[in-house]
Amino acid sequence: MDIIEAKSLTKKFDSFTAVDDISFSVKKGEIFGFLGPNGAGKTTTIRMLTGVLFPDGGSALLDGIDMKKNPIAAKSKIGVIPETGNVYLDLSALRNVIFSGKFYGMKQKDLINRANYLLKELGLYEKRNDLVRGFSKGQKQRISIACAIVHNPKILFLDEPTSGLDVQSQRLIKKLIKDMNGLGTTIFLTTHNIEEANVLCDRVCIINNGRIAAIDKPEVLRSTIERTKSVLVSFNKEVDTKSLKDNKNINKVDIFSDKLRLYTDSPDKVVKFLTDYAEEKELVILSLEILKASLEDVFIELVKKKSDD
Amino acid sequence: MIKIKQTIRSTLVVTEKNIRIYYSKPPVIIFGLLFPFFMFLAFLLGREVNLYEFFPGFLAMSLFFTSSSVGPLITPWEKTSGTYERLLSFPVTTNTLIFGDAIAGMVFGLGLNFILVIVGALTLNYSINIITIVFGILIASFVFSAMGVFLASPSSRNPSNIMMLSSIVRFPLIFISGIFVPISQLPLGARILSYFSPITYIVDIFNYSLKGKHDISLAIDFLALIAFAVIFIILSNFFHKRNLLKGL
Numbered sequence: 001m002d003i004i005e006a007k008s009l010t011k012k013f014d015s016f017t018a019v020d021d022i023s024f025s026v027k028k029g030e031i032f033g034f035l036g037p038n039g040a041g042k043t044t045t046i047r048m049l050t051g052v053l054f055p056d057g058g059s060a061l062l063d064g065i066d067m068k069k070n071p072i073a074a075k076s077k078i079g080v081i082p083e084t085g086n087v088y089l090d091l092s093a094l095r096n097v098i099f100s101g102k103f104y105g106m107k108q109k110d111l112i113n114r115a116n117y118l119l120k121e122l123g124l125y126e127k128r129n130d131l132v133r134g135f136s137k138g139q140k141q142r143i144s145i146a147c148a149i150v151h152n153p154k155i156l157f158l159d160e161p162t163s164g165l166d167v168q169s170q171r172l173i174k175k176l177i178k179d180m181n182g183l184g185t186t187i188f189l190t191t192h193n194i195e196e197a198n199v200l201c202d203r204v205c206i207i208n209n210g211r212i213a214a215i216d217k218p219e220v221l222r223s224t225i226e227r228t229k230s231v232l233v234s235f236n237k238e239v240d241t242k243s244l245k246d247n248k249n250i251n252k253v254d255i256f257s258d259k260l261r262l263y264t265d266s267p268d269k270v271v272k273f274l275t276d277y278a279e280e281k282e283l284v285i286l287s288l289e290i291l292k293a294s295l296e297d298v299f300i301e302l303v304k305k306k307s308d309d
Numbered sequence: 310m311i312k313i314k315q316t317i318r319s320t321l322v323v324t325e326k327n328i329r330i331y332y333s334k335p336p337v338i339i340f341g342l343l344f345p346f347f348m349f350l351a352f353l354l355g356r357e358v359n360l361y362e363f364f365p366g367f368l369a370m371s372l373f374f375t376s377s378s379v380g381p382l383i384t385p386w387e388k389t390s391g392t393y394e395r396l397l398s399f400p401v402t403t404n405t406l407i408f409g410d411a412i413a414g415m416v417f418g419l420g421l422n423f424i425l426v427i428v429g430a431l432t433l434n435y436s437i438n439i440i441t442i443v444f445g446i447l448i449a450s451f452v453f454s455a456m457g458v459f460l461a462s463p464s465s466r467n468p469s470n471i472m473m474l475s476s477i478v479r480f481p482l483i484f485i486s487g488i489f490v491p492i493s494q495l496p497l498g499a500r501i502l503s504y505f506s507p508i509t510y511i512v513d514i515f516n517y518s519l520k521g522k523h524d525i526s527l528a529i530d531f532l533a534l535i536a537f538a539v540i541f542i543i544l545s546n547f548f549h550k551r552n553l554l555k556g557l
Contacts, residue, residue: 072400
């Protein structure tokens with residue numbers, strides 16, 4: 001069953017079309033990743049889906065409710081962690097969460113219990129009565145999440161939730177996303193972090209220049225560009241990359257500090273070439289690894305393709 | 310019925326948030342409390358002032374500055390601090406936010422000016438018409454607060470720009486509204502202008518409620534204030550919606 005349906009969504013800002021007639025659906029219980037380069041239309045799309053912005057064309061249905069026709073009912077089904085969604089610095093952590101919950105008509109006692117429970121889960125219970133002003137960025141983001149899920153929403157929208165956070169906060173947020181999803185919440189996740197999308201998402205949509213470039217499961221997307229296999233190698237000494245580039249099986253060479261990534265259609269042949277090369281040049285191979293196409297490769301390929309078009 | 314209940318609940322949640330956060334902000338204290346107090350002192354000290362005559366005008370000026378000091382601050386402050394987008398994602402309409410902001414300014418004006426009325430009544434021996442003064446303060450504080458909210462509608466990420474704009478609009482109004490000079494004694498041009506100021510009507514209501522004298526009919530005073538309230542709310546709704554995402 002589809003819980004989010006975007007039908008021909010379009011948004012223009014003067015003559016610039018930020019989102020151009022996009023349609024997709026998200027199944028109930030899915031973790032859906034929404035990827036794209038800066039300015040691709042991710043935030044505009046999420047703003048239309050969450051009722052912050054009205055589309056110029058098309059419609060967004062949340063749990064069957066049209067966001068344009070009945071925004072209050074549609075918004076009560078969702079929780080949102082906006083990209084710029086800060087919390088109130090002059091309120092305590094607990095007061096911030098309670099403030100959010102009050103919009104959903106929760107009973108005071110249930111609301112306080114739920115707020116305390118969430119702050120405990122997010123490791124902020126001891127600081128619940130402190131003003132948020134003194135909190136770290138990660139702690140503020142955790143409160144932002146508590147505010148978004150205090151009413152147990154059916155759908156949770158997260159716009160770059162782990163951007164710029166410390167590792168501990170990132171882990172906590174990823175765990176929370178998994179836990180919420182385990183309890184049946186549908187997750188709509190916008191992220192720049194492709195590895196994050198790869199690990200968390202059931203399906204991924206790649207948007208570029210306001211249009212959908214691809215939409216599928218991460219493994220299916222990866223398989224569409226299997227030719228971008230590569231070999232990652234490091235030697236005990238610096239090598240002349242020109243001699244590697246001259247090999248007909250190597251399409252491209254990238255340097256990552258002490259490692260070389262050699263893009264190829266035939267990794268086996270390149271591995272053999274490298275062992276022969278090392279012997280001939282009296283080098284020692286320190287590490288050697290065949291890499292399959294990553295979601296990042298898919299992303300780069302699709303974005304590049306669209307730019308070329 | 311459920312929708313109305315939900316709207317009232319959400320409006321009060323927004324109001325409560327505004328009261329907790331914005332009453333203690335420096336611009337509200339400066340423009341809402343200190344400014345009318347020093348204006349009062351500037352007119353009182355060093356000259357012979359008939360306080361009995363001057364007090365209704367001072368009360369109107371105080372109500373104007375206190376009630377209109379909160380509204381201009383809220384939206385730009387929320388846009389700067391990044392809380393506005395979260396607010397828009399809650400199950401609320403723009404009108405709910407506008408009413409929540411307007412009621413917060415209204416409550417600020419009511420609290421302070423009811424105290425002033427009591428102090429004035431006790432020290433200046435007025436025979437107060439309680440009904441007109443209570444209704445007058447209630448309606449006028451909402452009008453001035455809604456005006457403050459309307460002044461916050463231009464897109465700006467900087468609250469001080471909006472406070473400056475609101476001062477440019479608010480200051481001239483106090484000189485053409487019969488606070489210092491009764492409107493009947495103003496030159497014709499200024500008198501015509503005074504009818505476009507909402508302060509004029511509350512000065513008239515206060516003059517009637519405290520001293521029993523007035524220049525305009527009470528019915529017109531109240532109708533004009535209600536009309537100003539409706540106009541400010543409609544304009545706020547239009548401009549806030551138009552500039553919704555500007556400055557985010």
